[in-house]
Amino acid sequence: MRIVGLTGGIASGKSTVSNLFKASGIPVVDADVVARNVLKKGSGGWNRVVAAFGEEILLPSGEVDRPKLGQMVFSDQSKRQLLNKLMAPYISNGIVWEILKQWAKGAKVIVVDIPLLFEVKMDKWTKPIVVVWVSEETQLKRLMERDGLSEEDARNRVMAQMSLDLKRSRADVVIDNNGGLDDLNQQFDKVLSEVRRPLTWSEFWRxxxxxxxxxxxxxxxxxxxxxxxxxx
Ligand SMILES: CC(C)(COP(=O)(O)OP(=O)(O)OC[C@H]1O[C@@H](n2cnc3c(N)ncnc32)[C@H](O)[C@@H]1O)[C@@H](O)C(=O)NCCC(=O)NCCS
Ligand SMILES: Nc1ncnc2c1ncn2[C@@H]1O[C@H](COP(=O)(O)OP(=O)(O)OP(=O)(O)O)[C@@H](O)[C@H]1O
Incomplete structure (x- = not known):
């Protein structure tokens, strides 16, 4: 099985590219969805995070107030590191489980969309690695527009990740997503043929x-x- 790594920076366009893969019939494992599931009320991740951050991060329903927790962790590196440490085992187990489910279904090629692929060192398990790259200016503009954030909050979120230029230098395939959606679609066609090339022997045996x-x-x-x- 070929496990393609899809990564980039916050709001660089990973989900937009993921949707193109899905529309082409390639299954996608989304780390953000896994991370959301392991933080649902009553789950293992929820228990550990509430024990560490206190009940003030909860909504009256008992679910985590995600914007509030986001505000806390993206403006404080030590809190973010704590959250990452608490959630990492649940997220990585969840991702492995989703990959196994696709393997059992007989998928030959899958994409795993992991924003922090390099930061959590999961890049060694994926080949090729596709990085969706944008300039910092485009990234901040799209992030502020999509999430209604102030420039300061958007900058804090961008700074919480490895620089996109460094990620680009470690990619096998780079998608430059500074242009419009037509430009993205054209680049995607080339990426799709790269991802769909015949499996190598080692990928076939897996x-x-x-x-x-x-x-x-x-x-x-x-x-x-x-x-x-x-x-x-
Ligand atoms: C802090 C939380 C509650 C904020 O939730 P919110 O719904 O506002 O954002 P969402 O989960 O959709 O994430 C949006 C983007 O933020 C970035 N991001 C999320 N967590 C982190 C982190 N710990 N460090 C750096 N960037 C992050 C990613 O690019 C992600 O795509 C949430 O992001 C979270 O639980 N983060 C920790 C889990 C994690 O590391 N997720 C990334 C999966 S690899
Ligand atoms: N080529 C493009 N032209 C214009 N807008 C775009 C383009 N690509 C993505 N966008 C927009 O930019 C925003 C961020 O894109 P998207 O949500 O796909 O990023 P992401 O990398 O998945 O973000 P996150 O890390 O937060 O999950 C969205 O509002 C999306 O519609």
Whole structure:
């Protein structure tokens, strides 16, 4: 199985590109969705985060007040590191579980959309790595517009991540998303053919089909050996 890593910076356009992959029939595992699920009321992540940050981060419904927690952690590095430490095991287990589900369904190529792919060192598990890159100016503008943030809050969120230029230098494939959606679609066509190229042997052996082929070969090999032994 080929596990394509999709990353970038906050509001650089990862979800927009994810949607293009989904529309092309390629399954996407979204780390932000996993992170939301492990912070739902009563889940393991929720328990640990509430114990550490206190009940003031909760809404009357008992769910986490995400904008409030975001405000706390994106303006305070030590709080953000604490949140990351508490949630990391739940998020990584959740991502592995979602990948396994796609493997069991027989998917040959999947995309994992992880904003912090390099920061949490999951880049070693994905190939190729696609980075959605924008200039800081475009990133701040789109982030402020999408989330209704002040420039200061938007800058804090951008600064909480590894620089997009550094991510770009570590990419196998770069999508420059400074232009409009037509430009993005044109670049995406090339990315899609790269992602859909035939699997390498090692990717094939990791797919469900590859594992069953090995099992089939081993079983028929054992059967032949047994027949030969019986015959001699
Ligand atoms: C702080 C929280 C509650 C804010 O929730 P909110 O709904 O406002 O934002 P959302 O989850 O949609 O995240 C939006 C973007 O923020 C960025 N971001 C999220 N968490 C972090 C973080 N810990 N460090 C840096 N950037 C982050 C990502 O680019 C993400 O795509 C939430 O982001 C969270 O639980 N973060 C910790 C979990 C995590 O690390 N998520 C990233 C998945 S790898
Ligand atoms: N090429 C584009 N032209 C114009 N607007 C765009 C383009 N690509 C993305 N956008 C807009 O920019 C904003 C951020 O995009 P998107 O939500 O895909 O980013 P993201 O990287 O997934 O963000 P996050 O890290 O917060 O999950 C959205 O409002 C989206 O509609």
């Amino acid at each position: 797919s469900r089909q590859g594992v069953f082929s090995v099992l089939g070969l081993v079983t028929s090999g054992l059967f032949v050996c047994k027949q030969l032994n019986n015959g001699s």
